[in-house]
Amino acid sequence: MDCSNIHKTYAFMKNHKLVKAKDIKEKPVSFDMKGLDQCDEHQEVLKFFCEDENQPCCSTCAIVDHQKCNSVVEIQTIAERSASTSSKLKASLxxxxxxxxxxxxxxxxxxxxxxxxxxxxxxxxxxxxxxxxxxxxxxxxxxxxxxxxxxxxxxxxxxxxxxxxxxxxxxxxxxxxxxxxxxxxxTPSQQFIMEQxxxxxxxxxxxxxxxxxxxxxxxxxxxxxxxxxxxxxxxxxxxxxxxxxxxxxxxxxxxTITPVDPIVKLTKITSIDLKQTADDVGEPLYSGLDFLPDGRLVAVDNKNKKCLIYNEKLEKVGSFQLSYNPFGVVAVSEEEVAITCGGRYKIDFLRVSKSNEITLIRTCKVTTKYDSICLKDKRNFVVGTVDDTRHVRIVSQSGEEKDFSINFPSKKYPINNSASTYIRNSDKVVLTDRDEDTVLIYDIKSNTRVVVKDDQIKNPRGVAVGLSDCILVCIKETDSIVQISPTGRVLSSYKLDMDFPYTVCITKDKSIIAVTNTVIGKRKLQLFKVTY
Incomplete structure (x- = not known):
């Protein structure tokens, strides 16, 4: 009380704001992060978080490595408004x-x-x-x-x-x-950095x-x-x-405590029939699918040489005429996709605007023919080869090509005989082999492989990485999607109401998959909700 009276007595204290001591929140004490809050590459304090790449970064990283990313925010801001995941980490530990x-x-x-x-x-x-x-x-x-x-x-x-x-x-x-x-x-920032x-x-x-x-x-x-x-x-x-x-x-x-991989459940959301239109030379054949980050679906029509955009209701909202038969497609960013040509030595990059306008940005010349394509990291693709003993390769966005340290069997896959994808969390390459009725899982770090053979795997086609890094494979013989664990265990099989499923892709948040097929006269495009 005496203290508060003093603030009324002296003029220079009259503007001071008085609050009850019990209402004062303790200021977080700075914690020694022992280098955890330092950038490994630049030894600078981690001040930003790239929501596209899901990783913290320093000022230099934000400017140099993430200039193309759409959402780079200050850690202090996102740490204050984001719910802490420490409880999840603690539960896991x-x-x-x-x-x-x-x-x-x-x-x-x-x-x-x-x-x-x-x-x-x-x-x-x-x-x-x-x-x-x-x-x-x-x-x-x-x-x-x-x-x-x-x-x-x-x-x-x-x-x-x-x-x-x-x-x-x-x-x-x-x-x-x-x-x-x-x-x-x-501090909240330190907590957030530690968790990441x-x-x-x-x-x-x-x-x-x-x-x-x-x-x-x-x-x-x-x-x-x-x-x-x-x-x-x-x-x-x-x-x-x-x-x-x-x-x-x-x-x-x-x-009773032996862990099991989560079984994915698929619930159909919507389905459309793929019919020939007036400007088509034949019935559409979608050889490649991928989702843009905002949920729009990109499809490449191998038969009619087109790149198409669909919304969440599978309504066609954009189309672009190509000069070649496209094969694979992958979303590179919010408004950019890359397309492989199968029989040609190039990869095209197209811009897909928010208003669904599609334009050709650039073309990268390559030395190998590629069909399937997916992202390895923010700078590189993993691509499946055509008629090459190096079954899967790495291609940068600037067109630089290099090989994995994998001892591939001495055989070649003609176009349409294999598909590939990449499991980023465990650094594994997945390859389907139609002739051998197998799915091959290559561990890059140990240069070992798992050969998955099962009665449920007959004529495997397209492949994608789903929830918990499970592998989703289109199976032509049984008209189904088979789920395989990252270690090679066959977990489940989901029967589809379409013949000869061919291509599958999944949204960035792993919540929805798209599937298309190849049977003449009954071609469909379907969306499914993914749950455990």
């Missing part, structure tokens, strides 16, 4: 820690059970020795030796699994502590623990023998026929 703890628990239990089983073998042999003296002494040494050999081999694997998952627990715990500290003491920087780390950690959970096994050793004894002089194995068995099994308790 807690889930990772719990699963890793489960692996540690069961590897520990398996080690104990292994010791117990090996001891039981000896006890069983000792009971037998009461009736058959020296013979069972020899038997014990022989069987115990093999059991110890099993134990030694298996313990090495279990010890490594145990150690790896203790590290996962430590990493998850450390990350949780960092999140809590920043959440309690950091840790997403990839959490994703990799989650993937590692998921794999460990899927490979979780209990190891047991059992001893069995034929009680009908044979007479000497024979070897110990002839005296008592026996078998030492090493068995791997999944504990019932663990089966």
């Amino acid at each position: 807690q889930d990772i820690r719990e699963k890793a703890e489960t692996v540690v628990k069961y590897t520990k239990s398996s080690k104990e059970q292994l010791d117990q089983d090996v001891k039981e073998v000896s006890l069983k042999i000792r009971r037998m020795r009461d009736n058959v003296m020296k013979m069972f002494d020899d038997l014990e040494r022989s069987v115990a030796k093999d059991a110890e050999s099993f134990k030694t081999e298996t313990l090495d694997k279990l010890t490594k699994k145990h150690s790896d998952n203790e590290k996962h627990i430590a990493d998850a715990t450390k990350s949780l502590e960092t999140i809590d500290n920043i959440h309690q003491h950091g 920087r840790m997403k990839k780390q959490v994703s990799e950690l989650s993937s590692n623990v998921e794999k460990e959970c899927q490979r979780l096994e209990t190891v047991t050793v059992s001893f069995d023998f034929d009680e009908t004894l044979k007479l000497p002089p024979l070897s110990i194995s002839d005296y008592i026929p026996w078998q030492l068995t090493l068995k791997y099994s999944l504990p019932e308790a663990v089966k």
